[in-house]
Amino acid sequence: MQSYVQIENAGMVFNTRKGRFTALADINLNVEHGEFIALIGHSGCGKSTLLNLVAGLLDATEGVLLLANKEIKGPGPERSVVFQNHSLLPWLTAFENVYLAVEKVFGTGESKAQLKARTTAALELVGLTHATGKLPGEISGGMKQRVGIARALAMEPKVLLMDEPFGALDALTRAHLQDELMKIVAATKSTVMMVTHDVDEAVLLSDRIVMMTNGPAATIGDVLSVDLPRPRDRLALAHDPHYHALRSQVLEFLYSRQMRPLEAA
Amino acid sequence: MSAVNATTENLNDILSGEDIAPTPQVSTAAAPARRTPYFETESGKRLVENTLTLFRNAIPPLLGMLLFIGLWGLISHSVKNIPGPAETWHSAVELFSDPFYNNGPNDQGIGWNILNSLYRVGIGFGLAAAVGIPLGFMVGRFDFLNRMLSPIISILRPVSPLAWLPIGLLVLQKAEPASIWVIFISSIWPMVLNTAAGVQRIPQDYMNVARVLNLSEFKVFTKILFPAVLPYVLTGVRLSIGVAWLVIVAAEMLTGGVGIGFWVWDEWNNLNVAHIIIAIFVVGIVGLLLEQGLMLLAKRFSYE
Numbered sequence: 001m002q003s004y005v006q007i008e009n010a011g012m013v014f015n016t017r018k019g020r021f022t023a024l025a026d027i028n029l030n031v032e033h034g035e036f037i038a039l040i041g042h043s044g045c046g047k048s049t050l051l052n053l054v055a056g057l058l059d060a061t062e063g064v065l066l067l068a069n070k071e072i073k074g075p076g077p078e079r080s081v082v083f084q085n086h087s088l089l090p091w092l093t094a095f096e097n098v099y100l101a102v103e104k105v106f107g108t109g110e111s112k113a114q115l116k117a118r119t120t121a122a123l124e125l126v127g128l129t130h131a132t133g134k135l136p137g138e139i140s141g142g143m144k145q146r147v148g149i150a151r152a153l154a155m156e157p158k159v160l161l162m163d164e165p166f167g168a169l170d171a172l173t174r175a176h177l178q179d180e181l182m183k184i185v186a187a188t189k190s191t192v193m194m195v196t197h198d199v200d201e202a203v204l205l206s207d208r209i210v211m212m213t214n215g216p217a218a219t220i221g222d223v224l225s226v227d228l229p230r231p232r233d234r235l236a237l238a239h240d241p242h243y244h245a246l247r248s249q250v251l252e253f254l255y256s257r258q259m260r261p262l263e264a265a
Numbered sequence: 266m267s268a269v270n271a272t273t274e275n276l277n278d279i280l281s282g283e284d285i286a287p288t289p290q291v292s293t294a295a296a297p298a299r300r301t302p303y304f305e306t307e308s309g310k311r312l313v314e315n316t317l318t319l320f321r322n323a324i325p326p327l328l329g330m331l332l333f334i335g336l337w338g339l340i341s342h343s344v345k346n347i348p349g350p351a352e353t354w355h356s357a358v359e360l361f362s363d364p365f366y367n368n369g370p371n372d373q374g375i376g377w378n379i380l381n382s383l384y385r386v387g388i389g390f391g392l393a394a395a396v397g398i399p400l401g402f403m404v405g406r407f408d409f410l411n412r413m414l415s416p417i418i419s420i421l422r423p424v425s426p427l428a429w430l431p432i433g434l435l436v437l438q439k440a441e442p443a444s445i446w447v448i449f450i451s452s453i454w455p456m457v458l459n460t461a462a463g464v465q466r467i468p469q470d471y472m473n474v475a476r477v478l479n480l481s482e483f484k485v486f487t488k489i490l491f492p493a494v495l496p497y498v499l500t501g502v503r504l505s506i507g508v509a510w511l512v513i514v515a516a517e518m519l520t521g522g523v524g525i526g527f528w529v530w531d532e533w534n535n536l537n538v539a540h541i542i543i544a545i546f547v548v549g550i551v552g553l554l555l556e557q558g559l560m561l562l563a564k565r566f567s568y569e
Contacts, residue, residue, distance in 0.1 A: 056476075074476075075473075083470055087473065100484075
């Protein structure tokens with residue numbers, strides 16, 4: 001059987017004012033259905049670019065990307081994205097933000113009441129039933145990010161793409177949302193690709209960690225399978241030697257094999 | 266005394282049911298304690314606080330006004346023909362006591378003059394908004410159009426509004442549409458430029474959301490483009506109405522007819538300086554009101 005997401009020899013070249021810049025080269029990755037993949041690497045290594053290729057927000061200049069054996073051409077709601085800075089529309093309430101997505105995906109076949117029920121369910125899933133009528137400006141950063149997740153999940157995507165979704169949050173909120181995300185993903189059996197620069201987050205959440213080399217012409221340096229049993233508990237893992245072994249493998253890759261050159265710092 | 270009160274109130278209580286029940290409770294509770302001075306109670310403290318803030322906020326502007334009037338009085342004493350504040354005030358009271366008289370085209374009340382000027386500004390500015398805002402959207406959305414029009418806009422924008430008047434008179438043949446044309450051409454630029462800037466500054470994230478959701482062009486416009494650009498549009502509108510009101514006085518001085526600008530010129534010919542000073546205040550106050558009104562509107566529509 002073919003993999004769900006297939007990335008074959010993908011490359012990305014940007015035409016900048018200073019000339020051609022090769023961001024990604026020779027990316028080969030297969031993601032199985034229901035798998036949680038973390039993309040990790042130093043900033044500027046093109047991990048977000050790779051995610052945007054899967055999202056269809058960028059078109060690969062080389063190679064091909066497939067989802068369920070169909071070529072990815074342009075963005076679409078079956079590959080919903082949770083953006084780093086939540087990207088909620090500030091003039092719409094939490095409910096309206098999610099409803100906009102729900103209406104687009106299911107609007108043709110379902111009644112208004114069904115669409116509203118979907119929206120309410122998605123907000124309930126992320127624990128925001130009390131804040132549905134609030135504008136993004138009236139809720140905290142963590143809540144905004146949860147609305148963003150609710151919006152992405154409500155579309156029932158084939159692949160959920162997350163671009164450093166918790167990067168802008170404080171540590172406690174981040175931990176809380178990570179735990180919630182694990183529960184939601186377990187319940188919905190979503191296929192997830194998540195960009196992160198947080199080693200603990202990558203080990204805690206994912207089935208495989210894709211470690212990327214530094215750019216330009218960044219590519220996949222190594223892939224680490226995280227064979228920790230689920231459900232995972234962050235407190236129990238804190239004393240798990242296997243967890244620490246995995247963690248040090250990622251750290252070793254990032255800080256010893258892919259140390260950023262000094263001039264970049 | 267309190268005993269008597271209590272009995273009558275109890276009686277009332279019994280007679281009229283529970284409606285007035287809270288009143289006796291309050292009075293009996295307050296009766297035994299020392300009567301707190303009003304300024305020590307919560308509401309009293311708040312009143313003092315509010316009065317103080319009111320004074321703090323009111324004193325600087327009042328002082329400024331007094332200084333201005335004092336300076337004006339001083340000047341009117343030393344310069345011949347400039348009427349002082351008191352004289353102007355009397356003249357204004359007289360003028361505004363009958364603002365809507367009509368003794369033919371060259372002698373109408375101040376109210377008519379203001380309304381006529383507002384009408385011209387409204388038409389000219391309305392046309393400018395109807396053309397300028399959509400044009401701004403297109404200039405912001407399509408880079409080609411932007412690069413095509415920006416040299417023309419850059420050249421035309423700094424042109425003094427009145428330089429357009431002869432062209433208007435030549436083409437439109439009449440004074441009235443010519444002055445509207447001047448308002449139109451001078452107030453269109455802030456709306457075009459601000460709307461275009463607003464469209465260009467829409468965060469890429471919002472457009473990415475639109476792309477991921479695959480929203481239709483209509484939804485993109487109503488749910489993202491329009492609300493995101495609205496604050497910029499309103500800034501443009503506010504600047505434009507300021508310009509339009511600025512220009513109308515000068516345009517009417519040249520074109521004549523009923524209007525505050527022509528009225529100023531007319532009073533200058535009559536050597537009625539008090540009326541000219543009144544006109545200056547009227548123009549200033551109406552302009553302020555227009556701008557404040559739009560500020561309120563802008564606040565209503567700003568989402569951050």
